[in-house]
Amino acid sequence: MDTPHNGGLPDGVVGTGRTTGVAESVIREMTREAIDRGAINLSQGIPDEDETPPEIKRAAKEAIDTDSQYTITWGLPELREAVSERYAEWKGIEYDPETEVTITNGTSEAIMSTMLALAGPGDEVIYFEPVYESYIPASQFAGANPIPLDMTEGLAPDYDALAQAAERARILVLNTPMNPTGKVFTREELERIEEIVFEHDLIVLxxxxxxxxxxxxxxxxxxxxxxxxxxxxxxxxxxxTFSVTGWRIGFCLAPEYLSRELRKIHDYTSICAPTPFQRAGVEALSLPNSYYEELSDSYERRRDQLCSGLREAGLEPVEPDGAYYVMTRYPTDETDLEFCYRLIREAGVAPVPGSSFYTDPDAEADWVRFTFSRNESTIDEAIDRLLENRWW
Structure with missing residues (x-):
């Protein structure tokens, strides 16, 4: 008699050390829960559709008829040129569009390609926590060791801790404005960080x-x-910037010696970013400076709207200086995950548990994150639900 097989499944452990312990994104999990429960999604940073400038939507639709094939791997030449010109204006740094600008499948792919190219087994990667959850698995996938530096209290870097970690590290990750806290690193903070970077020969992402x-x-x-x-x-x-989170168009700017390495990963994982949306990117970067001023002003109004509503609902928001998220303390004994699920079920509003922004999978956090990327009427409805269904 033939030996029965185990349902066709392989014996032993599937996966490698690169994936062991990496869980699915908690942010995306909260979005799925919000959809299933019919809750207002203030978890994932997804703007409403009417936030996208109509002229770049038109450019994308037109490009589908004319530009639906591969671009050069590094990106549409016209887009790389536009990125180079705009960032020279914005940051005062001239990047060669041929060798120092790469168009990626979103910023997440830019981060992942950079990490895989520049960090390896045994290397150490420093970042400040609470931190956007992507950096943690990116470090692990590269085989590197993540070195989190906690800045929860006061949102200020500990330079002594940074200098100590830098003695053995290879990469420092900075996120400014910061997700999830909205912290903006000041010039003085960055100047002190620069000293440490050069003293310890770090690469910065x-x-x-x-x-x-x-x-x-x-x-x-x-x-x-x-x-x-x-x-x-x-x-x-x-x-x-343009409320097109599903288009997946990222910009990666770096000196040629760094771009050369990260382009190897980008080439074999992505080939190129979506062509019609790259074409629309050229149109987006032609928008006047007033567009960016209005964008920031609009989000500042929504920040104030949400923070005011959260305070009225008996929560304790930490007002951000940038990005479109608010970290909020809550006054119950529930874990942050329990509080989030209960908020979705009973109040119909979905946030993200604060523990998802820490490397320690068992981190205890007494705060949650809300986004104000939604329009003002949606934020108002969410506030009304919190007020009407408050149990804390």
Whole structure:
């Protein structure tokens, strides 16, 4: 008699050390729960459809008829040129569009390609927590060891801890404005960080996807500080600035010696970013400076609207200086995950548990994150639900 097989499944452990312990995104999990429960989704940073400028939507639709095949792997030449010109204007750094600008499948792919290219087994990657959840698995997938530096209290970097970690690290990740807290690193903070970077020969990966959503005059890009541009990979893109999170068009700007390495990963994982949306990116980058001013002003109004509503509902928001998220303390003994699920079920509003922004999978956090990327009427409805269904 034949030996029965085990349902066709392989024996032993499936997967490798690169994936062991990596869970699905909690942010996306909360979105799925919101959809299933019919809750207002204030978890994932998804703008409403009417936030997208109509002229770039038209450009994308037109491009489907004319530009539906591969572009050059590094991106549509016209888009790389537009990125180079705009960032020279915005940050005062000239990137060669041929060798130093790469169009990626969103900022997440830019970060992942950079990490896989520049970090390896045994290397150490420093980042400040609470942190956007993507950096943690990106480090692990590269085989590197993540070194989180906690800045929960006061949202200020501990330079002594940074200098100590930098002695053995390879990469420092900076995110400004920061997700989830909305912290904007000041010029003075970045100048001190630059000293440590050069003293310990670090490479910097900076995530600046929220660079145009800022509510303070203190914002500067890390590449504007001293000589940091010489050893920094800037990861940014269209998603947040133009409310096209599903288009997946990222910009990766770096000196040629760094771009050359990350392009190897991008080439074999992505080939190229979606062509019609790259074409629309050229149109997007032609918008006047007033567009960016209005964008920031609009989100600042919504920030104030949500923070006021959360305070009225008996929660304790920490007002952000940038991005479109609010970290909020809550006054119950529930875990942050329990509080989130109960809020979805009983109040019909979905946030994200704060523990998802820490490396420790068992982190205890007494706060949750809300987004104000939605329009004002949606935020008003969410506030009404919190007020009407409050149990805390």
């Amino acid at each position: 900076t995530d600046e996807i929220y660079e145009h959503i800022v509510y303070t005059d203190d914002y500067v890009s890390p590449v504007e500080i001293g000589d940091l541009a010489e050893r920094t990979v800037v990861c940014t893109g269209m998603s947040k």
